[in-house]
Amino acid sequence: xxxxxxxxxxxxxxxxxxxxxxxxxxxxxxxxxxxxxxxxxxxxxxxxxxxxxxxxxxxxxxxxxxxxxxxxxxxxxxxxxxxxxxxxxxxxxxxxxxxxxxxxxxxxxxxxxxxxxxxxxxxxxxxxxxxxxxxxxxxxxxxxxxxxxxxxxxxxxxxxxxxxxxxxxxxxxxxxxxxxxxxxxxxxxxxxxxxxxxxxxxxxxxxxxxxxxxxxxxxxxxxxxxxxxxxxxxxxxxxxxxxxxxxxxxxxxxxxxxxxxxxxxxxxxxxxxxxxxxxxxxxxxxxxxx
Amino acid sequence: xxxxxxxxxxxxxxxxxxxxxxxxxxxxxxxxxxxxxxxxxxxxxxxxxxxxxxxxxxxxxxxxxxxxxxxxxxxxxxxxxxxxxxxxxxxxxxxxxxxxxxxxxxxxxxxxxxxxxxxxxxxxxxxxxxxxxxxxxxxxxxxxxxxxxxxxxxxxxxxxxxxxxxxxxxxxxxxxxxxxxxxxxxxxxxxxxxxxxxxxxxxxxxxxxxxxxxxxxxxxxxxxxxxxxxxxxxxxxxxxxxxxxxxxxxxxxxxxxxxxxxxxxxxxxxxxxx
Numbered sequence: 001x002x003x004x005x006x007x008x009x010x011x012x013x014x015x016x017x018x019x020x021x022x023x024x025x026x027x028x029x030x031x032x033x034x035x036x037x038x039x040x041x042x043x044x045x046x047x048x049x050x051x052x053x054x055x056x057x058x059x060x061x062x063x064x065x066x067x068x069x070x071x072x073x074x075x076x077x078x079x080x081x082x083x084x085x086x087x088x089x090x091x092x093x094x095x096x097x098x099x100x101x102x103x104x105x106x107x108x109x110x111x112x113x114x115x116x117x118x119x120x121x122x123x124x125x126x127x128x129x130x131x132x133x134x135x136x137x138x139x140x141x142x143x144x145x146x147x148x149x150x151x152x153x154x155x156x157x158x159x160x161x162x163x164x165x166x167x168x169x170x171x172x173x174x175x176x177x178x179x180x181x182x183x184x185x186x187x188x189x190x191x192x193x194x195x196x197x198x199x200x201x202x203x204x205x206x207x208x209x210x211x212x213x214x215x216x217x218x219x220x221x222x223x224x225x226x227x228x229x230x231x232x233x234x235x236x237x238x239x240x241x242x243x244x245x246x247x248x249x250x251x252x253x254x255x256x257x258x259x260x261x262x263x264x265x266x267x268x269x270x271x272x273x274x275x276x277x278x279x280x281x282x283x284x285x286x287x288x289x290x
Numbered sequence: 291x292x293x294x295x296x297x298x299x300x301x302x303x304x305x306x307x308x309x310x311x312x313x314x315x316x317x318x319x320x321x322x323x324x325x326x327x328x329x330x331x332x333x334x335x336x337x338x339x340x341x342x343x344x345x346x347x348x349x350x351x352x353x354x355x356x357x358x359x360x361x362x363x364x365x366x367x368x369x370x371x372x373x374x375x376x377x378x379x380x381x382x383x384x385x386x387x388x389x390x391x392x393x394x395x396x397x398x399x400x401x402x403x404x405x406x407x408x409x410x411x412x413x414x415x416x417x418x419x420x421x422x423x424x425x426x427x428x429x430x431x432x433x434x435x436x437x438x439x440x441x442x443x444x445x446x447x448x449x450x451x452x453x454x455x456x457x458x459x460x461x462x463x464x465x466x467x468x469x470x471x472x473x474x475x476x477x478x479x480x481x482x483x484x485x486x487x488x489x490x491x492x493x494x495x496x497x498x499x500x501x502x503x504x505x506x507x508x509x510x511x512x513x514x515x516x517x518x519x520x521x522x523x524x525x526x527x528x529x530x531x532x533x534x535x536x537x538x539x540x541x542x543x544x545x546x547x548x549x550x551x552x553x554x555x556x557x558x559x560x561x562x563x564x
Contacts, residue, residue, distance in 0.1 A: 052469070083473055112474060
């Protein structure tokens with residue numbers, strides 16, 4: 001049984017009005033425990049609506065989301081329990097900070113779960129460690145922190161609920177390149193050490209390709225592709241056609257391929273590229289010698 | 291869900307009323323309201339309510355929207371009419387213990403209902419056919435004479451424009467914050483009164499913080515474009531009366547004069563003072 005099973009999921013805005021719009025159209029897929037999934041698509045491709053259906057913030061107009069085999073809307077009164085298991089970090093999460101201290105803010109989720117005081121303290125501390133927030137910051141007001149620290153504190157607020165599935169919507173938006181790299185590697189190490197499922201929504205193929213096991217590509221509300229990272233990039237040209245960026249190195253490889261070099265089409269990291277190019281070069285050199 | 295709230299919403303269009311000058315619309319609306327309450331007999335009441343319907347038709351805004359705005363106040367209409375129904379004087383037509391219905395009571399009830407509904411409809415026409423910026427522009431121009439009394443008309447109008455501009459933005463923001471807190475298990479729907487109030491703190495604090503942030507950003511943006519208040523400021527779009535305004539003025543003057551004549555020469559249905 002898959003951790004998350006999504007069957008024919010659709011959502012239509014403003015049914016029956018002039019503004020009727022199908023935001024998500026008939027998406028079906030399965031996500032296993034411990035996977036790292038990247039979700040990519042344009043603004044308006046339906047990815048935000050899609051992820052909000054996974055934790056019951058939006059009720060699908062059609063289809064269902066099965067968490068451990070049970071429909072999350074089977075008992076609408078228990079939807080909060082689903083939200084504790086499927087944690088969601090929204091875009092610019094620092095704007096949701098409200099408590100007097102960072103510690104209390106991170107504790108908001110665990111408190112709503114009804115955990116004991118000791119348990120909450122433990123959760124807060126380990127969540128802060130995951131996002132690398134120094135202990136002395138915990139006693140400060142969240143509004144005194146720097147932008148990057150605020151962002152990490154807000155993410156810790158969701159991690160503290162210890163969700164089975166962690167969904168992050170553009171967590172690196174608005175951060176400087178260094179902050180982006182640091183945050184991404186923290187998310188990757190959280191994924192490794194907790195072995196929880198992580199869904200990461202991003203605009204940047206470069207970011208996603210580095211850490212995701214599988215990638216879901218959304219286009220105009222439809223599931224364009226859902227496959228292993230490697231296989232996704234072997235369809236690089238198709239993906240460019242729907243207007244998404246592919247990693248620069250993949251572009252170079254495709255162009256070299258067109259020039260007649262025999263290169264595999266599923267390369268998305270510089271290391272792989274170097275390896276493949278060196279292989280060709282060496283064979284040419286040895287041919288000349290021979 | 292918060293997006294569905296309509297607050298004096300504007301519906302773009304190209305109707306006669308859309309083309310009118312906001313100043314003329316505001317002036318005529320004021321007269322409309324006065325004359326709706328000046329009607330003393332059924333003839334003048336019919337003249338006014340038929341002309342209101344005419345204006346609604348001219349606005350080319352979907353009747354559904356007008357219906358919605360009336361639906362919002364229907365309880366007030368029923369309540370006040372019912373109250374007036376039993377407060378008439380004269381021969382009772384029907385009596386049960388202390389409750390009695392008289393002819394004057396029936397008349398007052400009908401007048402009150404028609405007046406309130408007309409009032410709401412005609413006011414909705416203004417907000418439906420005038421964009422918020424036009425509306426505040428019009429108010430600013432009309433209130434300009436007040437600057438003689440050192441009232442800062444331009445500043446007031448600018449505040450109104452900004453407030454109107456930010457209503458949808460803040461609603462959207464509220465929606466986002468609510469979702470984010472719900473995702474952390476916040477519960478807005480259950481619990482007693484005190485718990486529900488407490489549950490609002492996680493929404494209100496971030497909302498205030500973001501409202502202030504937006505205010506600072508906006509002030510900075512305005513200053514960097516050299517905004518310094520109303521003095522010596524010229525407009526890109528200068529308000530001008532056109533033929534539409536003169537036609538509307540002429541037609542409504544005829545209607546208003548008609549109402550006055552009816553009031554003077556026909557017997558009054560309502561007691562004086564109502």
